[in-house]
Amino acid sequence: xxxxxxxxxxxLIEKFGEQVSNFEEPYGMLTFEVPKDMNLKLMQFLYxxxxxKFKFLTTLCAVxxxxxxxxxxxxxxxxxxxxxxIRIRFKAYLDINKPDIFTxxxxxxxxxxxxxxxxxxxxxxxxxxxxxxxxLNVDEMDYFPMRKEYPLEDQTRKDKDDEMFGRGGSIGYxxxxxxxxxxxxxxxxxxxxxxxx
Amino acid sequence: MSDVVSxxxxxxxxxxxxxxxxxxxxxxxxxHPATHCIMQNILEMDGERVVxxxxxxxxxxxxxxxxxxxxxxYQITPxxxxxxxxSSPINNMGWHTTCEKLLKIKIPKRVDYLRVIxxxxxxxxxxxxxxxxxxxxxxxxxGFLYVMQYRELIYEIWEEVCGSRLxxxxxxxxxxxxxxxxxxxxxxxxxxxxxxRVLKEFENLLMRNRIFMERTxxxxxxxxxxxxxxxxxxxxxxxxxxxxxxxxxxxxxSYEDFEFTVPVGSTGDCYDRFLVREQEMWQSIxxxxxxxxxxxxxxxxxxxxxxxxxxxxxxxxKEDVYTKMEAxxxxxxIIMGEINMPPGxxxxxxxxxxxxxxxxxxxxxxxxxxxxxxxxxxxxxYQAFEELVRGSMLSDTVITMSSLNLIAGEMDS
Numbered sequence: 132x133x134x135x136x137x138x139x140x141x142x143l144i145e146k147f148g149e150q151v152s153n154f155e156e157p158y159g160m161l162t163f164e165v166p167k168d169m170n171l172k173l174m175q176f177l178y179x180x181x182x183x184k185f186k187f188l189t190t191l192c193a194v195x196x197x198x199x200x201x202x203x204x205x206x207x208x209x210x211x212x213x214x215x216x217i218r219i220r221f222k223a224y225l226d227i228n229k230p231d232i233f234t235x236x237x238x239x240x241x242x243x244x245x246x247x248x249x250x251x252x253x254x255x256x257x258x259x260x261x262x263x264x265x266x267l268n269v270d271e272m273d274y275f276p277m278r279k280e281y282p283l284e285d286q287t288r289k290d291k292d293d294e295m296f297g298r299g300g301s302i303g304y305x306x307x308x309x310x311x312x313x314x315x316x317x318x319x320x321x322x323x324x325x326x327x328x
Numbered sequence: 329m330s331d332v333v334s335x336x337x338x339x340x341x342x343x344x345x346x347x348x349x350x351x352x353x354x355x356x357x358x359x360h361p362a363t364h365c366i367m368q369n370i371l372e373m374d375g376e377r378v379v380x381x382x383x384x385x386x387x388x389x390x391x392x393x394x395x396x397x398x399x400x401x402y403q404i405t406p407x408x409x410x411x412x413x414x415s416s417p418i419n420n421m422g423w424h425t426t427c428e429k430l431l432k433i434k435i436p437k438r439v440d441y442l443r444v445i446x447x448x449x450x451x452x453x454x455x456x457x458x459x460x461x462x463x464x465x466x467x468x469x470x471g472f473l474y475v476m477q478y479r480e481l482i483y484e485i486w487e488e489v490c491g492s493r494l495x496x497x498x499x500x501x502x503x504x505x506x507x508x509x510x511x512x513x514x515x516x517x518x519x520x521x522x523x524x525r526v527l528k529e530f531e532n533l534l535m536r537n538r539i540f541m542e543r544t545x546x547x548x549x550x551x552x553x554x555x556x557x558x559x560x561x562x563x564x565x566x567x568x569x570x571x572x573x574x575x576x577x578x579x580x581x582s583y584e585d586f587e588f589t590v591p592v593g594s595t596g597d598c599y600d601r602f603l604v605r606e607q608e609m610w611q612s613i614x615x616x617x618x619x620x621x622x623x624x625x626x627x628x629x630x631x632x633x634x635x636x637x638x639x640x641x642x643x644x645x646k647e648d649v650y651t652k653m654e655a656x657x658x659x660x661x662i663i664m665g666e667i668n669m670p671p672g673x674x675x676x677x678x679x680x681x682x683x684x685x686x687x688x689x690x691x692x693x694x695x696x697x698x699x700x701x702x703x704x705x706x707x708x709x710y711q712a713f714e715e716l717v718r719g720s721m722l723s724d725t726v727i728t729m730s731s732l733n734l735i736a737g738e739m740d741s
Contacts, residue, residue: 158429158674188559189677190686190703209675209688209703213556213570216577220675241559244711252393267386267740276394283398 134182134215136161142183146176151221160220167223170206171233177210177219178238185210185219188239191246193253195227195279203227204253208235225255234260252277351379354722358387362726364461365736369713369725376721381714385707389740396700400665401427401501401641404700409495411704412738415454415681416496417446417486422678425580426687427501430674431641438626438633439503440582441619445516446489446498447581447678448612448619452523453482454681455563455605455612458733462602463534465727466543471533478526481519488512502642503635513620520617527609535606541599548716548728549597558715559708562683564732567604568596574679585622586615598724598731640667665695682706682733706738 139161143151151173153164165173177185189209196203202224211218225232234257235242246257247266254275257263265272274281357368368384392407399407408419421443428435456479460472483493488511490498499505534540550560555568565572573590575583591607593600626633635642643662648655661667671693677686686703709732716732717725 157672160675162673187556189675189684190688190701190708192688192699192701194690194699207688207701209686213572213577218675239559240554240557240711241708244707248707267389269386276391283394 134212134217136217136219139183139217139219142180143173147173160218162220162222164222164224167206167225167232170208170221170223171235171238173221174208174210174235174238183212184214185212187211187213188235188241188245189218191235191242191249193249193255193277195253195277197279199224201226204230204255206232206249206255230255231258232256233258236260251275254278350374356725358384362465362729363734364730365734367734367736367739369729371722371725373722378717378720378722378725381717381725383710383713385710385736385739387740388736392741393700393702396697398696400667400695401669401697402662403665404697405499406495406497408702409497410737411702411741412454412681412685412706412735413494414457414733414735415450416494417450417498418454418678418680419685420496420498421447421581422676422680422685422687424499424501425678426674426676426689427641427669428636429676430669430672430689430691431501431638433502433636433638433641435503435581435636436630436633437582437585438623438630439635441585441622442504442508442634443499443581444583444586444619445616445623446486448616449482449485449519451612451679451681452609453479454733455609458681458731459534459602459605460530461730462544462598462727463540465730466540468534468537468540471530475526475530478519478523481515481523485512485515485519488515500635500642502638503633505643507632507634516616516620520613520620524610524613527606527613531606535603543723544599544602544727544731545597546595547598547720547724548731549595550712550716551596554712554715555596555709558712560683560712561705561709562679562681563604563608564596564601564709565683566591567593567600569594574677574684578677580676580678586618588615598727601731668693668695677703680705682735682738683709702741704738704741706733706735707741710734710739 136156140154143163147169150169151163151165155162177183187210189211191206191208194205194207196205204225204227206223206225207220209218209220223232232255234246236246237259243261244266246260247262247264249255250257250263251265251268252275264270268276352373354371354373355368356371357363358366363369366387370382370384372379390410396404396407405420405423408423409416411419456475460475463471486496486498487493489508490496490505550568552569555565556570560568561572569592571590571592576590588611591604591611593604639658641662644655644658649659669691671691673690675686675688677684683705684703685705688701688703689697690699692698713728713732716728
């Protein structure tokens with residue numbers, strides 16, 4: 132008898148009662164929510180339980196919802212039961228001013244870098260993580276770039292004098308900057324002489 | 329006076345304990361021929377033995393997840409190309425199937441089979457590179473050069489189908505941009521005819537070669553339990569003895585219609601990883617043969633189908649765009665990404681060259697994803713590198729690295 136979403140749901144409610152909530156099944160995957168201090172307890176239960184056996188961490192990531200006051204960051208975990216081949220997803224919402232959650236590294240080695248990545252991009256603080264440092268971005272970075280307050284670069288921005296890339300500001304391809312902050316075309320620069328920088 | 333420099337500042341100050349230190353620090357990478365891509369390993373060496381290894385990654389991080397939040401669906405496909413660029417069609421198909429799952433598009437069987445052909449060719453190209461590079465790192469360059477010719481043939485087939493070779497951007501949501509032409513089928517036949525002999529020769533060169541076996545057996549082993557805990561997937565997990573294959577566990581693109589076996593190893597060392605990849609190439613050839621057979625069985629109008637009927641997401645034919653108003657409008661809307669997708673969240677995965685390549689897509693009903701997370705198998709299993717090489721010789725770390733098939737593009741996304 133293989134495991135079904137209904138059975139998992141039943142088993143979870145049996146164990147945790149009202150603490151697990153918001154059950155959904157988008158595109159067939161059981162999805163639910165737990166309080167943020169419950170994530171490790173829940174994963175431990177899912178891992179150890181004779182029937183559930185969720186022993187494989189597929190992935191974890193964060194999502195930023197700036198409009199959800201008090202629960203701006205969502206941690207999303209995907210777990211896989213390889214014996215019965217069923218996946219589940221659960222979420223824990225965090226306050227962006229205090230984004231603390233327990234680490235899953237004690238249970239899954241795979242969580243180590245995934246959590247570092249999540250910290251790197253969203254600033255989620257994993258309590259108990261052995262080495263919570265930035266992983267893909269430079270160490271000197273002082274913000275968390277995947278948060279929604281940092282939009283991607285606007286192609287028409289004017290504040291950046293980016294000659295190296297020939298974009299932004301008043302500098303474009305084939306133009307040269309002059310002393311008096313105007314630009315002239317590359318082809319005409321011979322005629323201008325000392326006006327050039 | 330403030331600008332007098334004290335004598336202490338003029339001398340190099342050695343870090344505490346560096347004189348008494350018994351081990352040597354060795355930087356392997358970021359630019360080193362043995363890493364094959366841009367990543368760094370800081371090894372602590374006791375003589376020739378590795379005491380510890382610290383990996384630094386992120387040298388080619390390109391913020392794909394962030395960029396994807398500003399891009400409509402079609403503009404994300406080229407981003408996926410650049411993850412595991414040894415088998416980019418699998419990434420493309422993975423992305424298209426994710427979109428199709430979100431949009432609940434039903435794909436015709438013929439399209440599925442064509443996709444299977446392309447994906448299995450990609451798997452062969454990926455494993456071919458990986459295995460021949462293991463050969464190179466153990467000192468046999470010949471095999472690498474020899475099989476490269478057949479990777480070239482695979483690239484030519486992709487070129488016939490989509491026009492490009494490495495970063496393919498192949499396919500569309502709902503199918504392919506055009507039907508396969510006769511040349512591509514001829515080249516496929518040529519490949520199916522010639523490649524098995526070459527693969528056999530390649531195997532003869534390495535598989536029972538004493539030097540190769542002694543270099544790879546016992547190098548970088550991992551147990552099944554540890555591999556699962558580290559989130560290994562794909563050939564590296566199967567080499568450790570776990571038969572997890574996404575194609576079997578959650579079939580996509582009609583993989584359930586094909587007969588193939590999932591090879592497994594037992595020790596999870598470099599030799600087993602090599603053997604598993606070899607076997608998978610043989611299985612891929614079988615799958616391609618079956619798919620080609622199935623394609624030839626389609627008759628009449630069915631034999632011409634190469635995309636699903638999804639006018640909202642599939643570009644109209646070019647001749648219609650030039651002559652019909654309706655088609656022109658749709659063309660514009662699709663290119664500019666002016667179509668809202670339905671809200672929802674979906675996780676979809678495919679068996680990539682390195683394992684489970686997952687796409688977690690959250691849509692809020694807008695034109696671009698609200699959040700897109702890539703599960704990159706390479707990123708996840710590279711964590712285990714220290715455990716794999718601790719206590720081994722320096723030369724073993726190099727082959728462990730190449731036999732894990734580390735692709736910086738996939739790791740750094």
